Amino acid sequence: MKKFKLLLVAAVMSLCTACSINASNDHIILGTQGSFFVGGTVKTAPGTYDTQQPLKSDGQTLHGDHAYVQYQIPVQPKENPLVFLHGAGQSARTWDTTPDGREGFATIFLRRHFATYLVDQPRRGRAGRSTVDETIKAVPDDQFWFDNFRMGQWPQYYPGSQFPQTASALEQFFRQMTPNTGAYDEQLIATDLAALMDKIGGGILVTHSQGGGPGWHAAIKSKHVRAIVAYEPGSGFVFPQGEAPEPLDTISPFGALGATSIPLNDFMQLTKMPIIIYYGDYIATKPSDNWAMDSWRVRLQMAQLFADCINRHGGDATVVHLPEQGIYGNSHFLFAEKNNVQLADMLESWLKAKGLDE
């Protein structure tokens, strides 16, 4: 008996060493993590650099317009990493912790064994070095964003809102806005994003809001985008030349929503991968005197026209309007709200259905 007890203890001890103690299903086990810059250009001032006159720009360079990418690779990663691009006025923080301090999509999917790549687009966040000048005005506009993002009509939340309704969460949310440090440039973002996809050998692109536009172009520029998941793309929808719809009228202060015409050959690239587009709640189904609900009405409508066009050309695009699936209360930041695990489950199910969850 004693001998076998000792054997048991020895086996347990050696196993613990191999496993490294204390890792459990509650833990995140990473192989590696880090960050890098990708894409960008170099601006060179005329002349010759003189180290005795170092404050003169003559002959000096400026490396700018790159994207910043933070990555985490879990043990036993799935084949396709997730590449996350934020929207207007945001950084990679969009995908990180939720405003009420819970894990966001980045960590949720990391726990589900997806490698994650979080992008700060060129001229934003930690990719702030721009090749063009910029003036930033500190203009108060929190309430505009609250209304536009459909948390409610300031200062009231919409009934049933999934946004975490504490003062602290709202404060954290407002503080995650961060400005452009150079003019917004959709093609520049798309170019850097395509370079990222080429560098990592492919992945699933997850975009939010304004990020939708550069997302489509990145998938046209790189052959390594295996799927696109777009949360509430708000502009930049592309159509083949001759097929773009007329601008859609709305009372939104952004004005009528136009479509972008691109060569058919480019557009056809978007038929080669599955695409899913999600929208939340509080979107009007007919013209509304609530400007935010009306603004998103035409955005949802344009997304449907876009998906129809892709499918007409042989592609696979789906628009999901969450209330039609019985999921109510989500704002423009749906993936960071109280039901974000439910929305992550939805996305994972879709990835599984498309064979991208392996």
Add this chain to the structure above:
Amino acid sequence: MKKFKLLLVAAVMSLCTACSINASNDHIILGTQGSFFVGGTVKTAPGTYDTQQPLKSDGQTLHGDHAYVQYQIPVQPKENPLVFLHGAGQSARTWDTTPDGREGFATIFLRRHFATYLVDQPRRGRAGRSTVDETIKAVPDDQFWFDNFRMGQWPQYYPGSQFPQTASALEQFFRQMTPNTGAYDEQLIATDLAALMDKIGGGILVTHSQGGGPGWHAAIKSKHVRAIVAYEPGSGFVFPQGEAPEPLDTISPFGALGATSIPLNDFMQLTKMPIIIYYGDYIATKPSDNWAMDSWRVRLQMAQLFADCINRHGGDATVVHLPEQGIYGNSHFLFAEKNNVQLADMLESWLKAKGLDE
């Protein structure tokens, strides 16, 4: 026999479930990770917000001037987390991956079971929302920084430089510069940093370069700074009123290096914790016609005067000039160079000696 073999197998299987398979010493095992904003202010425009006029700032707020903090908590964390603050023109990227793609101090110390908090200071990086306007000029100055940071005299590296000398590493390094999105404000940074220390209940503050200045003030404002590790502080040295040295002359384009006078009571706070200050190589010991070597000559000299003053008042401050320890070739970004593991070992030994490695 058979019974005991079964028992053994069962024990091993149940242990594997508890351990989660495949975790090893090569892996990073996290309990949790995330980010938050801390500190900051709210600027409010006069008037009343009207949702029908959402582009007018009347009555709207702007949440700005906060710091952004990314954190990672390993399993079995040591008692004292490390809080990292970058220097001028940098973001938390400073502490992340090295320019040549290896793990930087953040991940190195995470693997060594320190919880890590990486700060983007207010008006920088992902904490870009500022309460004041800013104009950013895209002026080429890479070569100035190369010289000032003592990688060499452009385009030559100094002989024996520890900076990873590949074109790719230098490009990554240049791209990690990112601009202020509002005026640099040492007290604002110190206030946010102190709020962070209070929020997390204390830790070891690790600063770089310009971050040294707000670091001293954060330790004065918060009782929760347990130690300060300053890599090449370049300015902002504080002395009790009546004890500040005269400005130190140098041919540096930054001009003579002054000292800041503060009340003795405030200064005394800096005597209550161990402080270590590291400088790398290529620093002149007497006036030099190499402006960068001369600039850092007076900075190292001021650091020694600062440490002497702390020790005179009963504190525990040490200045380490690496070449005097037989470690050669390090630039201003010493902790991210080829010998960064050696420098991490040095820091860990110091923490251990001070009882802060438990």
